[in-house]
């Protein structure tokens with residue numbers, strides 16, 4: 311197991327956005343979290359990645375080869391350092407930094423050089439910086455963005471921006487990749503490429519993947535297990551084919567635009 | 571039309587608020603000797619009308635600016651990138667040849683300066699250079715670190731006092747325990763005290779030239795350090811932090827640490843210059859480090875161009891040298907400062923010289939070699 315969440319609860323004033331949710335992810339799995347708009351999916355992500363401090367419950371996570379540790383309430387940068395990396399529902403790149411620099415920043419939590427190293431540029435710091443560039447380029451190559459390396463992130467086409475977010479997350483050396491609606495706004499061609507990319511990352515990078523998605527066909531096609539949330543509560547979980555037939559799930563999605 | 575009226579109403583409210591705020595200082599005048607109170611109502615009227623008009627002009631300028639930005643929109647962004655090579659002052663500095671020549675020329679002029687000019691001018695220049703360093707120091711905090719800091723003179727003061735106290739009770743250096751600037755303070759106080767230490771009898775003229783060169787060296791050192799920091803891991807953190815701090819911390823950067831680093835490094839320069847200032851004037855008191863000092867330093871950064879080294883340089887020189895050479899206007903300095911700052915913020919918010927970040931880019935050859943090495947690596951694993 312790489313992620314083990316128990317009875318996670320998050321209140322905003324009187325609103326309970328996440329209500330006693332249990333969820334786990336095994337090493338190498340692709341797991342999806344779905345549910346209508348406002349169900350609490352992003353809030354769940356934000357709790358796991360430390361952007362919000364959960365009101366209650368427990369969150370454990372750890373590399374497949376190591377013990378699981380509690381990460382509940384840790385600050386976001388420490389959770390990233392622990393090995394969980396995320397992307398955002400609304401793309402959050404560093405718009406004026408180059409594509410290469412965006413990925414280089416992702417490497418930051420694995421670097422050790424300090425202020426004195428920056429000022430004196432000693433051999434160790436220089437070597438580290440060179441290595442950062444190399445590592446970042448290799449990641450860009452894997453994601454298929456290396457031709458854009460010198461371009462400002464904001465000048466990338468939409469689909470490429472989403473992929474750059476994944477590249478940047480990969481640079482932090484995660485064991486669990488959390489993707490918040492990675493296909494949102496993509497055209498069918500870009501979505502197909504994304505599905506292929508996610509599969510390839512899981513197979514080649516020794517990763518587990520946890521995604522929130524609205525696009526039903528993508529979810530059914532890609533994920534091995536699905537959790538369904540509605541009004542902060544977990545209402546179903548299981549294999550895609552079972553969840554799809556679950557009357558509770560169908561009912562939850564009725565009020566919504568099901569074309570999603 | 572209704573919008574115009576709305577704007578006027580807002581301006582009216584602003585002026586009322588100002589009248590209320592300044593009422594105790596500007597209207598009531600207590601004469602403690604005769605025990606009488608004078609009500610200066612004309613002052614109230616002047617403030618009311620004055621703030622109303624300034625507010626109207628300000629709002630009009632802001633609106634015009636917002637309108638422009640909307641009209642040009644995305645196009646301006648593209649244009650900026652394309653036209654950057656020819657138009658912007660900052661861009662000209664990016665051309666290596668221009669840069670080398672300019673820096674060489676400036677350096678030669680700087681070295682020759684004290685020999686070509688009288689002590690009076692050298693002294694003025696020392697003060698100006700002091701503010702260049704202070705500006706660059708504060709620039710680390712606000713321009714690079716993205717924090718607003720209005721008490722910068724405090725660091726300056728700490729440096730100055732640590733020197734003063736070290737000097738008075740040589741050996742009892744508890745001020746060294748002060749977190750900021752004090753270690754460097756000790757070092758530089760020694761440097762400044764060098765002539766006395768070896769009993770070299772310098773005449774005033776020589777001392778001035780000596781201090782001038784120390785100041786010049788500090789300026790160069792500051793520029794060097796800031797430049798190195800900008801192009802390092804921490805510089806990258808600062809840029810990312812300002813562009814999107816939520817994404818930045820989600821990518822594993824400790825925002826608190828990055829900000830504290832900017833604050834700490836910025837403060838060291840304040841302390842450093844404080845020491846030199848104290849050594850130079852041989853007399854300091856709390857009045858030497860008022861909010862006014864902070865305001866001037868902040869102005870140099872804002873006017874010159876936040877984050878831009880040449881910008882801060884120009885800003886400090888302009889702000890420090892102009893008043894010295896335009897003595898007749900000295901009493902209006904505050905007014906001119908204020909007007910200048912407001913005008914700049916409205917029409918040229920990025921300062922005299924806009925910061926141009928040197929983005930990290932790679933050449934095609936570098937890219938090819940890395941990718942090739944990577945592919946070979948993969949091949950080995952598969953075989």
Ligand SMILES: Nc1ncnc2c1ncn2[C@@H]1O[C@H](COP(=O)(O)OP(=O)(O)O)[C@@H](O)[C@H]1O
Nearest residue numbers: 322325327345346347348349350351352353354
């Ligand atoms: N920071 C916040 N403060 C207050 N309410 C919030 C906050 N974040 C999310 N919410 C609320 O929590 C609920 C779940 O939101 P969210 O997790 O974004 O849903 P989803 O991602 O499933 O669409 C919504 O009702 C939303 O308004």
Ligand SMILES: [Mg+2]
Nearest residue numbers: 351352353399
């Ligand atoms: Mg969401």
